[in-house]
Amino acid sequence: MAQTTELVKVVVVGGSFAGIATIQTLLSSIKSGHKNIQIILIEKRDARHHPIGSFRALVDAEFAKRVWVPYTNLFPKDSQHKIIQDTVTQVHHDHVVLASGQIVAFNYLALCTGSDNPAPAKFTVDSSKESMAITSKAREDLQKSKSVVVVGGGACGVELAGEIKNAFPDKKVTLIHSSQTLVDYPGYSSVLKAGALTHLRDLGVDVVLGFRAQIEGLDFQNSIQVASRTIVTPDGKTIESDIQFLSVGIRVNTSYISTLKPANNPSFDSSTLTHADSHQIKVQKTLQVIGFDNIFAAGDCADYSKVPTAAASGSIAPTIANNIIALEVAKSKRKGKPAKLSNPGWMPSVMLLATGPETGVTAMPLIGTKFSNSISKALKSKDLMIGMTNSSMNWK
Ligand SMILES: Cc1cc2nc3c(=O)[nH]c(=O)nc-3n(C[C@H](O)[C@H](O)[C@H](O)COP(=O)(O)OP(=O)(O)OC[C@H]3O[C@@H](n4cnc5c(N)ncnc54)[C@H](O)[C@@H]3O)c2cc1C
Numbered sequence: 143m144a145q146t147t148e149l150v151k152v153v154v155v156g157g158s159f160a161g162i163a164t165i166q167t168l169l170s171s172i173k174s175g176h177k178n179i180q181i182i183l184i185e186k187r188d189a190r191h192h193p194i195g196s197f198r199a200l201v202d203a204e205f206a207k208r209v210w211v212p213y214t215n216l217f218p219k220d221s222q223h224k225i226i227q228d229t230v231t232q233v234h235h236d237h238v239v240l241a242s243g244q245i246v247a248f249n250y251l252a253l254c255t256g257s258d259n260p261a262p263a264k265f266t267v268d269s270s271k272e273s274m275a276i277t278s279k280a281r282e283d284l285q286k287s288k289s290v291v292v293v294g295g296g297a298c299g300v301e302l303a304g305e306i307k308n309a310f311p312d313k314k315v316t317l318i319h320s321s322q323t324l325v326d327y328p329g330y331s332s333v334l335k336a337g338a339l340t341h342l343r344d345l346g347v348d349v350v351l352g353f354r355a356q357i358e359g360l361d362f363q364n365s366i367q368v369a370s371r372t373i374v375t376p377d378g379k380t381i382e383s384d385i386q387f388l389s390v391g392i393r394v395n396t397s398y399i400s401t402l403k404p405a406n407n408p409s410f411d412s413s414t415l416t417h418a419d420s421h422q423i424k425v426q427k428t429l430q431v432i433g434f435d436n437i438f439a440a441g442d443c444a445d446y447s448k449v450p451t452a453a454a455s456g457s458i459a460p461t462i463a464n465n466i467i468a469l470e471v472a473k474s475k476r477k478g479k480p481a482k483l484s485n486p487g488w489m490p491s492v493m494l495l496a497t498g499p500e501t502g503v504t505a506m507p508l509i510g511t512k513f514s515n516s517i518s519k520a521l522k523s524k525d526l527m528i529g530m531t532n533s534s535m536n537w538k
Contacts, residue, residue, distance in 0.1 A: 149180040149222060152466060153238060153248035155230045156395075157185035157213060159455035160441025161254035162534050165216065167463035176467055180222045182246060184238065186229040189213065189270040190535060194452060195526040196263045197302045198499070199277050200284065201309035206277055208528050210270040215536035229268070230255070232401040235434065239401075250436050250466045253423060254459065255395040257442035257450060260365030260388045263298050276366075283368045283385055288313060291373065291383035293355050294390035295319025296326075297495060300338050302389050303347045304497025315347045316381050318373075320354040327449045329491045334505040338495055341503050350375060360388045392450060394421045394443045404433060417445060427485040429462050435469070438462040446486065452527075458486040496523040 152168060154161045165181055172179050189210040199206035217223040226246065232239035237247045258264045262280050265273040284290065284306065292303045295317055303317040324338045342349050353375045360367050365388040373381040396416055403410040415431060416423055422445040424432045429446060431437045440446060440462055441455035465483045472481035495518075496502040502518030515523075532538065 148178065150178055150249045150470060151180050151182060151247060152250045152252065153182045153184060153246055154252045154254060155184045155238065156254035156256055156441070156443075157183050157187075157190055157216070157225075158254065158256050158441070159452040160256065160443075160459040161185070161252065162190070162216070163456045163459035164252045164254060164440070164462045166534060167460035168466070169217075171463060171467045176470065179466075179470075180224075181217070182223070182248070183213070183216070183225045184228060184230055184240065184246065185213065185225065186227070186241075186268045187270060188227060188268075190531065191264065191270070191273065192526075192528055192531045193259070193264050194522075194531075195528050196277075197298075197305040198496075198526055200262050200281055200302075201305050203278070203281065205526075206274065206281075210274065211531055211535045211537050213535070230398050233398045233437070234401060235403065235405050235437070238398075248436075250469075251438065252459075252462045252466075253396075253399075253431070253437065253439040253443060254441045254455075255398075255443045256455070257392050257394045259298060259392055260362050260390070262366065262387075263302075263389070266363065280366050283366070284310070287368075287383075287385040289383045289385075290315045291355075291357075291371070291381060291386045292317045293357065293360065293386065293388050295321075295324040295349070295351070296389065297493065299389035300324055300342060300495055301497060302387060303349075304342060304345060304495070304501070307342075307345050307347045308498030308501065311346065314382075316350060316383065317342065317347055318350045318353055318355045318381070320352070322351050324349070324351075325493065325495070327493075329449060330493055331505060334493055334503065337503050337505075341495075341497065341501070345497060345501070348381075350379065350381065357386055357388075360386055362388070362391050362393070365389075392442070394450075396421050396423055396443050399423060402431075402434070402437070420445070428465055428483040429458070429486070430465070430483075438465065447489075449491070451492070453492050454489050457489060461486045494518065494522040496526060499524055 192209045195209040199209045228240040230238045262277045307315040323335045367386045400412050423439040425444045429438045440459040442450035447454040468481040493505040501515045502523040
């Protein structure tokens with residue numbers, strides 16, 4: 143597809159941790175001289191969701207107002223950059239196709255489309271108003287309930303159970319997890335995993351391990367259920383609840399990739415671009431999608447992140463911007479010589495589990511796993527990093 147302008151068009155799909163980090167790094171490069179770059183953000187939502195704050199938003203109506211941040215101030219006023227609110231449905235080697243039918247050409251593409259978790263962690267509806275309504279309804283139902291079951295003891299399940307128990311200490315909260323260890327991700331210490339369990343039990347959450355609860359009708363799409371239920375574990379324990387939350391499963395957003403083929407190879411099998419199990423896009427260490435020099439991917443949707451975190455997404459994605467600039471510099475100044483591309487630096491395995499504004503468990507390199515509430519509060523629990531997201535969006 144022919145370019146109609148001399149601007150180098152960089153299309154970023156997805157305006158969250160990875161997409162915004164890519165854009166901020168590009169904006170810095172533009173400021174320092176690379177003026178001919180136009181950034182086009184394509185984002186399906188009308189505002190940026192800050193998922194780290196989702197469970198505080200569930201229990202605190204005031205906090206809920208803060209977890210949707212407008213895109214209004216992202217780009218400087220009157221700049222050549224633009225935001226298109228639409229969903230990318232197809233990716234081709236030099237253009238993307240949107241749900242509206244619009245075609246957007248690019249010189250470079252950054253795929254930062256992340257992942258979905260069951261509501262109220264993330265949302266499958268796109269409008270912020272509808273998403274907020276889901277959270278408000280769940281809050282009302284939660285307030286009326288006496289006993290709560292959370293299914294799934296990953297980081298989300300631990301935080302959800304903790305936030306609920308912290309906000310409603312009189313409610314009976316039970317966390318049911320299929321394996322014997324909470325937050326059982328690779329690369330994290332057993333001290334953290336055991337610590338999460340002790341911490342939740344100290345808060346008063348009843349944690350049931352080694353039991354895969356199957357609750358009829360509770361699934362990814364219907365992840366909040368208001369029903370009076372009695373669950374009996376294999377060893378005869380009875381768990382009563384009148385509201386249930388599913389906190390299991392992560393789905394990466396990469397279905398658009400099935401149309402991507404090299405320009406000269408129409409018979410190319412696009413299914414080789416993603417992993418069959420995780421559906422994450424396969425990228426090189428330069429974050430280029432395998433076989434495509436001008437297409438990059440980072441964040442939860444790409445396989446560079448072994449554990450999907452905002453910390454990893456935000457720290458890796460600037461490499462996309464740096465490599466786009468390196469490719470442009472090579473084109474203009476060092477004809478014939480390959481660009482000097484970089485790889486993301488070392489990515490620390492950081493895990494901060496917040497279980498209320500004052501409490502949490504922290505695992506970080508150098509300081510190790512800490513159960514000090516003051517450390518958790520300072521690093522995450524107090525405002526759930528909403529300030530960091532606001533500042534990346536130039537929002538006060
Ligand atoms: C409750 C909760 C708490 C968490 N706490 C932490 C924490 O404390 N620390 C941490 O590091 N991580 C945390 N995480 C994980 C973190 O939120 C994710 O790893 C992070 O959101 C991934 O960022 P991303 O930019 O890759 O994608 P996402 O944040 O998933 O964003 C993807 C963006 O792309 C858009 N999009 C998707 N598909 C399309 C399309 N086809 N067209 C246009 N736009 C599209 C979406 O609307 C969205 O804006 C938490 C997650 C949850 C759910």
